[in-house]
Amino acid sequence: MNAFIAIVRRDVTLALRRVSDTVSVVLFFVLAIVLFPLGIGPELNLLARIAAGTIWVAALLAAMLSLDRLFQVDADEGGLDLLVLAPLPLEAVVLAKCLAHWLVTGVPLILSAPILSILLNMGGDGFLVMILAMALATPTLSLIGAVGAALTVGARRGGVLVSLLVLPLLTPVLILGASAVDLALAGLNATPLLMLLGAMLLVAVLLCPWAAAAGLRLATE
Amino acid sequence: MVNLHRFANPNRFMRLSGLILPWASVVAVLTFPVGLYLALINSPPDYEQRETVRIMYIHVPAAWMALFSYTCMAAASAVALIWRHPLADLAAKSIAPVGACFTLICLVTGSLWGQPTWGTWWVWDARLTSVLILFFLFVGYMVLFDAFDDPTKGARAAGILVIVGFVFVPIIKFSVDILELRTLHQGASVSKLSAPSVHESMLWPLLVMALAYAAYFISLLLVRMRSAILAARVRSLRMMQAQRASRAAIVPERP
Numbered sequence: 001m002n003a004f005i006a007i008v009r010r011d012v013t014l015a016l017r018r019v020s021d022t023v024s025v026v027l028f029f030v031l032a033i034v035l036f037p038l039g040i041g042p043e044l045n046l047l048a049r050i051a052a053g054t055i056w057v058a059a060l061l062a063a064m065l066s067l068d069r070l071f072q073v074d075a076d077e078g079g080l081d082l083l084v085l086a087p088l089p090l091e092a093v094v095l096a097k098c099l100a101h102w103l104v105t106g107v108p109l110i111l112s113a114p115i116l117s118i119l120l121n122m123g124g125d126g127f128l129v130m131i132l133a134m135a136l137a138t139p140t141l142s143l144i145g146a147v148g149a150a151l152t153v154g155a156r157r158g159g160v161l162v163s164l165l166v167l168p169l170l171t172p173v174l175i176l177g178a179s180a181v182d183l184a185l186a187g188l189n190a191t192p193l194l195m196l197l198g199a200m201l202l203v204a205v206l207l208c209p210w211a212a213a214a215g216l217r218l219a220t221e
Numbered sequence: 222m223v224n225l226h227r228f229a230n231p232n233r234f235m236r237l238s239g240l241i242l243p244w245a246s247v248v249a250v251l252t253f254p255v256g257l258y259l260a261l262i263n264s265p266p267d268y269e270q271r272e273t274v275r276i277m278y279i280h281v282p283a284a285w286m287a288l289f290s291y292t293c294m295a296a297a298s299a300v301a302l303i304w305r306h307p308l309a310d311l312a313a314k315s316i317a318p319v320g321a322c323f324t325l326i327c328l329v330t331g332s333l334w335g336q337p338t339w340g341t342w343w344v345w346d347a348r349l350t351s352v353l354i355l356f357f358l359f360v361g362y363m364v365l366f367d368a369f370d371d372p373t374k375g376a377r378a379a380g381i382l383v384i385v386g387f388v389f390v391p392i393i394k395f396s397v398d399i400l401e402l403r404t405l406h407q408g409a410s411v412s413k414l415s416a417p418s419v420h421e422s423m424l425w426p427l428l429v430m431a432l433a434y435a436a437y438f439i440s441l442l443l444v445r446m447r448s449a450i451l452a453a454r455v456r457s458l459r460m461m462q463a464q465r466a467s468r469a470a471i472v473p474e475r476p
Contacts, residue, residue: 147385151378155368164364165382168357169389171350172396179399193399200392211385214302218377 003088004096011100021069026108029062033116044121051122052130052181056174058116059109059134063141064163066105070097070149075219080153084220090213094150098142098209106138122185129184129194133177136197143201143208144169150215172200231450234308238443245440252433259426276334278426282434283327287355290320290438294362295387298380308446310376313383314366315445319438321359327352347397354393358386 015022036054037047074080083093113134114127122130148166155161180193260278294316301309331349332342343349362379369375 147382151365151382152368154371154374155365155378156370157368161364161368164357165361168354168361168393169386171354172389172392175396175400196396196399203388203392207385207388211381214381215378218374218381221374 003086004092007083007088007093007096008100008103011097012103015100015104021066022104022108025062025066025105026112028065029058029109029112030116032058032061033119037120048121048123051117051120052126052185053178054120055113055116055122055130056178056181059113059138060141060167060170060174061163062109063105063138063145064166066101067145067149067162067166068152070101070146071153071216071219072149075153080216081220084216090216091209094146094209094212094216095205098139098146101146102139102142106134106142109138110134122181125187126181126185129190130181132194133180133190133197136194136201137173137177140173140197140201140204141170143204144173146212147208147215150212150219153216153219173197176200231308235447235450238447242440242443242447245436245443249433249436249440252429252436256426256429256433259429263426273334273337274423276330277423278430280327280330280334281427282431283323283330284352285431286434286438287320287324287327287352289435290316290323291355291358291383291387291390294320295383298383302377302380302384310373310380311446311449312442313380314376315442315449317359317363317366319441319445321356321363323434323438324352324356324359328356345400347394347400350397350400351390351394354397355390358383358390362386 033054036050040046040050071080074083084090086093110131113130117126117130145162145166147169148162151165152161176193176197180190180197183190183193256278261275294313297309297313297316300306301313328349331352335344336342362383365382366372366375366379369378
């Protein structure tokens with residue numbers, strides 16, 4: 001457990017020292033959303049209608065951007081070999097790194113989403129559901145993304161490849177999350193969809209550390 | 222349990238596949254014309270969709286085969302990861318482009334069918350969307366396979382990906398059902414085998430076409446695997462030749 005906490009603390013500390021990396025993910029999120037009114041036109045009704053979906057798509061893409069650094073930095077510096085050799089099971093290492101990744105990218109995304117929803121003229125009824133759904137979905141993004149990041153550590157090209165592998169797997173998160181907010185905006189009960197998002201998270205916690213650890217073992221062979 | 226290692230030997234695989242391949246290709250060559258004749262000429266037009274219903278005989282088996290290909294790929298990858306079975310990797314790799322093509326055929330014929338019946342080339346309904354995502358899963362597999370300098374590493378990374386994808390396919394399918402609770406696409410009509418809601422006159426051509434697709438899939442898979450094995454053999458023979466030549470060149474210099 002100490003080792004687990006140590007890895008989380010190390011990754012968070014590293015991210016805070018290189019704070020521009022974290023900030024750039026959030027800035028990308030903001031910019032991507034600002035582009036939509038510019039591209040589609042500033043009509044407020046239309047923006048309100050597409051707000052939930054736009055915010056979710058932008059959050060998904062922003063989370064993708066940060067993934068290629070998840071294991072690649074460690075692999076380049078040689079730290080990954082030590083993590084593989086560590087007494088802590090590699091699956092737990094992956095889980096710790098996902099937790100750290102979520103703390104430095106997921107949480108800022110959750111916090112900035114409500115502010116951005118004001119920019120897009122989203123109704124106030126969706127705020128709470130938006131935050132809850134984001135809180136359930138962003139850890140899933142980190143976990144599934146970790147699989148893609150781990151599988152591409154030894155590959156010739158990282159960045160775009162990770163998105164190509166991971167985005168199809170993330171479509172359920174996008175659909176459930178955006179639908180939950182839309183339901184709440186329509187005054188309906190979004191709890192079932194939030195529960196499904198929670199179920200997705202549990203599946204991801206069960207499955208993804210194994211797959212990512214297998215990918216990391218492969219990369220360090 | 223069948224001892225899988227009996228089939229790991231490429232020589233045994235070449236012999237066995239050499240026996241199966243002619244039969245599979247003959248079945249494919251015979252059933253395609255028969256199936257197409259039954260489907261395009263000798264079956265009744267639909268009372269509502271008229272002649273356009275004939276697209277179904279191309280479209281539905283392609284969708285079945287696309288899902289079947291992905292399942293086979295996941296099974297082969299699992300065998301490869303668990304038993305380190307080199308032929309299983311080869312099988313998964315050989316299936317991927319074939320499965321992607323089936324998926325593409327399904328998407329294109331579906332789009333062509335959608336235009337006259339629904340009045341639009343594309344709708345974001347549950348089935349279309351999930352087949353489209355299946356196509357991206359196939360593409361992701363192939364891209365990841367090629368992204369490594371070491372082909373065995375590529376094979377294993379892609380194998381892990383396809384197994385994760387296989388777990389997610391039902392989740393994706395379920396979530397796109399939520400996307401469009403009311404959908405234009407009709408539900409499954411053949412899977413209820415006890416009382417299929419497709420009339421016999423349409424069911425038979427469909428089943429013949431499905432057999433043709435399956436036979437075609439098997440022959441193509443075997444041809445791809447056999448040619449990959451032969452290519453590897455040619456490569457190692459060339460290496461040996463080059464080694465011998467370089468030895469011959471070096472030996473006379475020594476006194």
